[in-house]
Amino acid sequence: METGLLHLHSFMAYLVLLGLIISIIFAFMGMSGNKPFTDKDRKRGLLGLIPAHLQWVLGVILYFVSPRGIELATEGFMKESVQRLYVLEHPLTMVIAVVLITVGYARAKRLQDDRKRFSSIAIFYTIALILVLARIPWHAWPTN
DSSP states (O other): OHHHHHHHHHHHHHHHHHHHHHHHHHHHHHHHTTOOOOHHHHHHHHHHHHHHHHHHHHHHHHHHHSTTTGGGOOTTGGGSHHHHIIIIIHHHHHHHHHHHHHHHHHHHHHOOOHHHHHHHHHHHHHHHHHHHHHHSOGGGTTTO
16 A cells, blocks of 8 residues: 555656646746736646645655654654655645645635736745755655
């Protein structure tokens, strides 16, 4: 089960990155073109939101069932960079990224000004993308 979850988690990372990039591109295009924020734009924002949330759920499950998760939190794990990445840095950074994506999307839904709606998605999703790229365990990715 754990191996299947690890592979799914690795595959979903591609969908998260792709969804965020597509959402960001369309948000910047909407901002620069002074276009109205339509239902289609809201759905494009979901391309970044939904995969990120699914990935987060898979990550939480893996954190507790994988030997690369909470089991690595032994005495002195902060001194070991790989253990620290899996136990603390990766999960915490990804939670922050998912929160930023959620806040950006929720703000875009609430705001009335179309430019601010696009701006909310563009800014929050871009920051989240940078965080995700910074804390993907590249040494173990995509095979895990």
